[in-house]
Amino acid sequence: MRSPDFPIAALLPELRASLAAHPRLVLEAPPGAGKTTQVPLALLDAPWLAGRKIVMLEPRRVAARAAAGFMAKQLGEAPGDTVGYRIRFESRISARTRVEVVTEGILTRMLQDDPMLDGVGALLFDEFHERHLAGDLGLALALDVQAGLREDLRIVVMSATLDGERLARFLDAPRLSSAGRSYPVEVAHFPARRDEALVPQARRAVEQAVATHPGDVLVFLPGQREIAQVDAALAGSDALRDIDVLALHGELPVEQQSRVLQPATDGKRRVVLATNVAESSVTLPGVRVVIDSGLAREPRYDPNSGFARLDIVTIAQASADQRAGRAGRVADGWALRLWPQSQRLEPQRRPEIAQVELASLALELAAWGSADLRFVDAPPPGALAAARDLLRRLGALDGESITPLGRRMLALGTHPRLSAMLLAPRDAQERALACDLAALVEARDPLRSRSDAIAERWRALAAFRAGHATDGNRGALAAIDAAAKQWRRRLHVDATPPREVDAHRLGDLLAHAFPDRIAHQHATQPRRYQLANGRMATLFDDSALFGEPWLVASELRFDAKDALLLRGAPVDETRLQRDFPERFVERGTVRWDADRRALVAQRERRFDNIVLDARPAGRVDPAQAARALTDAVRELGLDALPWSESLEQWRARVRCLRAWLPDDADAFPDLSDDALLATLDDWLLPAFAGKTRLDALDESALADALHSKADWNLRRRIEALAPTRIVVPSGMERRIEYAFDAHEGARPPVLAVKLQELFGLADTPRIVDGRVPLTLHLLSPGGRPLQVTQDLRGFWDRTYPDVRKEMKGRYPRHPWPDDPWSATATHRAKPRGT
Known part of the structure; x- marks a missing residue:
């Protein structure tokens, strides 16, 4: 029998009424209110549910099992009847189940396998404040389903400690709050x-x-x-x-x-x-x-x-x-x-x-067929781009599309690196060995002694299984052995792992999990290795891997120069050629030699970004030269370009306009260092066409390249809003100086002008359609600043009399009228004899 003895009970009628009128709801309820176990049962007879299931996402397995058990007990049943649960490696549901409590990975698979959610009327996201990645993804997928396929689907987000107001705005949903049941x-x-x-x-x-x-x-x-x-x-x-x-x-x-x-x-x-x-x-x-x-x-x-x-x-x-x-x-x-x-x-x-690696998320989005989902907090673009790059190396993505291998990897429900390794072996014993490696890579280090060899860890595992003495922590090895068995069950691997194995066989498998970290020994520095991703890595002085021509690193410590290889295994080059034939290439390249400050043309044999052999080539290919010069600027920075003062000013004007017109900022190109470096291929690469030297790009060509980021109409608008010169009352044109600081933002524009040239001008000149006043540097006849102000009227009224008194004797040949308001502005001295 259901127990009404929960604070949430008083709110349940309002909750049912809200969901009858609106498909989404945010429910705030503190611990002890009863939301987890009372809300699903209260919705079972809702007319809109029409006999369909309620699926409740519970982030933790312990909580999922406990919640389902408590609800089933209230109904006088066992889990698996009206209320059941599904968690990793365990399921208690039946054809009679109406409330299904699932953990996060299960919900994602349900949505991916059946976006229509046939037979499901409501999704409840419990304890959403924990903000797990899988929970955020599940909600984003559910909102996409609701918007495009299932307008009748109800979505309830429940939390004990969350900014409910913000979440309700995001979901465009009503927000209900329940009292808790607690003592002081x-x-x-x-x-x-x-x-x-x-x-x-x-x-x-x-x-x-x-x-x-x-x-x-x-x-x-x-x-x-x-x-x-x-x-x-x-x-x-x-x-x-x-x-x-x-x-x-x-x-x-x-x-x-x-x-x-x-x-x-x-x-x-x-x-x-x-x-x-x-x-x-x-x-x-x-x-x-x-x-x-x-x-x-x-x-x-x-x-x-x-x-x-x-x-x-x-x-x-x-x-x-x-x-x-x-x-x-x-x-x-x-x-x-x-x-x-x-x-x-x-x-x-x-x-x-916001703080984890996103390869799994990127693979889920590729499988969904769209990354244009509504996340409560959007995934960081940089982390998402890096994740997609890794997935391409793993063979899970082709461009932005998921591959058949990617779909098989996704079905395993683990990190794509491990999925790629588990799916790579060609025989049963290698698959069993891959299961061992997956368990070893995920686990804490079982060895008591420091070693950078994966093989020593696997041998400790093999010794533990055989009941022999080992240097490893027996508790940790037992957990690794149990995880490996679990992987063998999941992959339906009947073979047992070998009792002995050559170290390179471990590396041959790990290479499928870490294709970006396959490494080749440096020709003259045997402790240094070049990685497939282009970085360099160094071995420990007492490395157990010293002397191996090929390695794969499962763990690295990244430093500014070389990474330190913390853990890895040797790799057989013949196996690399068999498993990764497409990565062994021979081609002509042109690269920038920073020491010689010149382009070098070579014929290279490579594995990915590892140069295995290089010899001089003939004439530099123009297209490759342009690309290499662009890459040189990417490495050296924008200061390597021939900036003129006028071009620096144009860049500052555009950046200032983006700051001064925030509502219209996107109309102007982003000319920040980061934006320019990120788009070099768009605006700078064409300017290097036909050039083979960095200094062949002159100021005029650079100006044309940068101006290409704004069309003719926009350049006219920039000139009108932020002119380079302004006519002052003396009839002369004077220059306006612009400056943009990366930390402080747009600085006030400066007009430096002799004081006598502004006689008769009452108000400070303005630009940007009158929005931005100029900062006036009022100069003496000798060009020294007398006053810096944005209040010209106040200067004439309060400060000018003192300035006139001091300057009249020093510059007698220049006008210093008593009344600057009616005096004629001039840039000249008084005629002789006056």
Whole structure:
């Protein structure tokens, strides 16, 4: 039977009415309100649903399983009847299921496989404030489906701690807010002692909490490793002799998770050590005290590995508030924060889309057939372009279109690098070996000793399987072995991995995951390697890979000059020629030699960007020369071009106009350094036609090239709005100086003119249709500045009398009238004898 004992219950009639009238809704409800388990059930009999399914996205597997179980229990059923769930490697649904709780990857696959969402009437996005990449993508795809195919589809975005007003504006949706169910929570900070690490600090906090407060204790820790360390530290505590210490994280077996989520049957107090899986969507009965480390493991792009890695980061204030609220679910509670009170947290969690590698997202967009989706926060263009470049190297994209291989990679549901490697082998034993490598690459390093050889890690795994002694961490190796078995099951690989393997066989497979990091030994510097992406890498002094002619790097540390190869394996050149024949090419090239400041023509044999052999070629091809000179400017910077003063001024005028006319800025070309360098092929490349030297481009040709970014009508408009010269009352034309600073923006335009030339002029001259006043540098007859002003009228009234008194004796041959308003402006001195 359904339980009405939730704060959200009072809001459910309004929620149903809103969705009957509008297809989208934003629901804000704090933890404990009951939104996760009550909203789906309340919508089951809605007329617009017409017997179709409700699919609810739950970001975490623990929460998905728990939510489905709780709803099924309310209905007096088991999961898989009216309410079911689907998570990675586990499904409890049937033909009778009307509410399906799924995790993020499952929802994306549903949308990709059936954009019509046949049989689905509503999508609910729970805990959207967590801002996982897959959740943002799922919402963007759902909005695209709703706009183009399914106007009747309902979309509800639910969150506990989110800027609901902003989200409601983005979705053009009503916004409803529910009260929570909580008791007062007293928050205190429990700072570390000097040089105290997290584990002993957490142990002290737990012992104090148990001694001074009633109820169970929930401890938030970054990840499994810290949970295990704190668990071990608490095992020796006399204060916790009669207390159960339990772990809660996403990798636990279902039975252990269920035990933590159920009340203690024996009445014993409990200390639960949890990741941020306990932050939302799951309820832990009996908790009265929360101890918060203020840390979480979240994905961040690691350029060393090419993957998003889970890094320990400081949580946002919204997460801290939500964690503290867990102490007030059943009675008054206490929250101990293990960071100083002076430490300030970011208000909200940053979306993953802004800080992770985007190859998986780019592949999903290519499969969808359009990147023109509405994201709450758009993916960064640079990261998305880099992701597409990688996908082309992996063979997943042809231009912007997904390839058949790309679709097979997408179906595996892992990072495209690993998908490409898992699909590359040609026999069963190699596929089993690829599964080992996928597990090794994704895992934390199992070796205790430092080594840059992947082969040593695989041999430690093989020794662990055989029950032999190994230098590796047995817990880490067990996890890697389990992950490899899981991959073999997913890929239907019946073969077992070999017991022994040559190191290059590992590299031959890894080359399919890291084609951009295949490396060839430098001809004269044996520790240096050129990478397929054009960069250079260096080995450790004691590298186990020293002497190998070909390598593939699975992990690099990027520095300004050479990267440092942290982990890799040798590669067999014969296998490269078999697997990547299209990347071995021979062609004529023309490149810029920075030392000689000249073009060099060569006949090169290459693997991708690795030059294997080069010999001098004959005449320089004009088209290649123009391209090489353009690339030289890209490398040297815009200062390598012959800028004239007038062209610098024209560029400054255009940049200023973009700043002065923000509503019309796009009408003018972007002439910033970044924009010009990004578009060199459009405006500069044609100017180098027929040229073989950088200094063959003169000032006139450069001016023509830059002016090509504005057509004739626009150039006339620029001249009218921001003229180079202005006629002053003396009848003379005087120059206007423009300046644009990259940091400060558009500076006021300057007119330097002798004071006598402005007699009779009351107001400061203006440009840009009167919007921008000139800054007047009023000069003495000798050309020295007397006053800088944008208020000419105020100068005549207040300052000129003092200037006249001082200057009249110094420059007697120039007019200094008592009344500058009626005097005749002039650029000449008085005639002799006057």
